[in-house]
Amino acid sequence: MGAIRQVYLPLLKGRDVEQLSQLTYLVHGAMQGNYSAKAAVEIALYDLWGKFHRAPLYKLLGGDEPTLRTDLTISVSELDKMLADCERAITAGFDVLKIKVGKNINQDITRIIAIYRHVGGRASLRLDVNQGWSAKQTVLAARQLESQGVELELIEQPVRADDLNAMRYVTQHITTAVMADESAFSPKQVIELITTGAADIINIKLMKSGGLSTAIHIADIASTYHIPCMMGCMLEGNVGVTAAAHLGVAKNTAISLIDLDGPALGQYDPVVGGACFEQANIRLSPGDGLGIESIDGLTDWV
Numbered sequence: 001m002g003a004i005r006q007v008y009l010p011l012l013k014g015r016d017v018e019q020l021s022q023l024t025y026l027v028h029g030a031m032q033g034n035y036s037a038k039a040a041v042e043i044a045l046y047d048l049w050g051k052f053h054r055a056p057l058y059k060l061l062g063g064d065e066p067t068l069r070t071d072l073t074i075s076v077s078e079l080d081k082m083l084a085d086c087e088r089a090i091t092a093g094f095d096v097l098k099i100k101v102g103k104n105i106n107q108d109i110t111r112i113i114a115i116y117r118h119v120g121g122r123a124s125l126r127l128d129v130n131q132g133w134s135a136k137q138t139v140l141a142a143r144q145l146e147s148q149g150v151e152l153e154l155i156e157q158p159v160r161a162d163d164l165n166a167m168r169y170v171t172q173h174i175t176t177a178v179m180a181d182e183s184a185f186s187p188k189q190v191i192e193l194i195t196t197g198a199a200d201i202i203n204i205k206l207m208k209s210g211g212l213s214t215a216i217h218i219a220d221i222a223s224t225y226h227i228p229c230m231m232g233c234m235l236e237g238n239v240g241v242t243a244a245a246h247l248g249v250a251k252n253t254a255i256s257l258i259d260l261d262g263p264a265l266g267q268y269d270p271v272v273g274g275a276c277f278e279q280a281n282i283r284l285s286p287g288d289g290l291g292i293e294s295i296d297g298l299t300d301w302v
Contacts, residue, residue, distance in 0.1 A: 003037035012041070017048045024213040035185070035210040042211025043243040043290070050289030057243075057289055061216070061250030066284035068248055070260045071096035071126060076103060079111055083118050093279045095123045096153070098259060102132020109141055116150045125151075126259075129158040131182060135166035142174040154201055154257075157181040167198040179203050179230060187217045194225045204255065205232045206244050215247055223254035230257035238263050238271035242290050245275050245282050258282075270296040 007030050015023060027041050050057040058066060072094040074085045082099070089097055099115060101108035108129075116125060133141065138158040145152065154177040159166040161182035171178040180199035184190050185208050193199040202222050209215045222229045231248035233241050241262045248255045263269055263277040273293035276283045285291025 001037075003031060003034045004041060007031055008037070008041045012045075017045065017052050020045060020049045021213075024211065028210060028214070036207045038210035039206045039212075039240070042213060043206070043240065046212050046243065046246075047289035047292070054288050056246070056284065056286060056291060058246040058249040058284055061247065063246070063250035063252065065252075066249055066286070068245055068258045068260065068282040069096075069280050070094075070258045070264070070282055071098045072261045072264060072280070073098045073100060073128070073259075074115075076100040076111075079114055082111060082115060086115055086119055086123070090119070090122050093281075095280065096126065097123050098126040098128050098156075098261075100128050100130065102129040102158075105133055105137050105141060108132075109144055112145060112152075113148050113150055116145075116148075124153050126153045126156065128156040128181075131157055131160050133158045135159050135163075135169040138170045139173045142170075142176055146175070152176050154179045156203065157183065164192065164196065164198045167193070168196055171198055171200060177201055181205075181232070182208075184218070185209060187214065187221055190218050190221050194222065194227050199227075201228050201230060201257070203230045203232045203259075204247075205234055206240060206247075207234045207236065212243060212247055215244075216251070219247070219251040219254040223251075228257065229255045230259055231255045232259040233262045235262045235265065237266060238269050238274050238277070239290070239292065239295075241277075242271075242274040242284070242292065245284060246290065249284060270298070272296065 011026055011030055023045055027038050046057055050060055072089045074082055074097050156179045158170055177200040179201035180193050181203040184202050190202055204215050204218050206215055219229055231244050233244055241260045244260055248258055273285050273287055273291050
């Protein structure tokens with residue numbers, strides 16, 4: 001909020017939203033870091049730009065069918081709770097589950113095997129290690145899981161974000177696809193990951209890239225190299241995830257995997273309009289911009 005009020009509001013006030021490219025350039029040049037603040041400002045700018053042109057954002061960005069299906073995250077916990085969470089997710093209609101691990105590799109392997117057998121083909125599994133393993137541990141884990149017949153859709157960020165040599169080692173020594181998340185903030189990092197063979201999939205997150213403009217660049221780069229992308233989130237609510245969903249629809253040839261479960265994990269949603277989140281299904285509003293009509297309680301909060 002400090003970055004927005006003290007830097008971006010004075011910088012952007014009075015400018016014309018038609019100059020979208022210039023405005024996003026100013027946003028990214030005004031401060032180092034502060035990616036979430038940049039993302040928030042860019043989301044607002046793209047929303048205004050869509051309203052100015054009287055069209056949904058996904059259409060202005062080249063999209064067509066306004067629907068997506070997301071996975072659901074299963075947080076690391078005691079095995080019984082994780083199995084129960086998986087069962088509730090499947091009952092609710094989710095057919096892709098992202099399993100969080102990375103605290104203890106032996107316990108992780110036990111958890112994954114048990115979850116895979118419990119799910120029994122009713123849902124596919126993605127594994128998010130959150131930088132919790134070493135390169136050799138990841139290779140060992142992948143081989144043990146394969147020997148037990150466990151099939152994973154992907155393994156997300158198994159090693160430290162700044163260790164691309166370790167990412168490359170893992171990618172070259174296991175058959176399961178490896179996805180870069182914390183290693184992939186900028187287009188330059190994405191190019192290095194792809195050209196050095198350090199990742200098979202790129203995870204795009206607006207709060208990580210600093211907004212839609214950089215996320216669009218990353219999707220285009222990955223598409224150039226025929227590398228698939230995931231559209232992810234960092235537990236944002238409706239507004240941030242709606243913006244990500246518009247990009248996912250617009251760039252669906254590059255973004256083939258969807259991890260936009262933030263609103264599905266929330267207790268309530270104060271946003272009127274925007275995207276409609278019905279368990280695994282996401283449908284975008286036909287309204288202009290992001291299609292958001294109002295936010296309950298926003299005036300009081302401000």
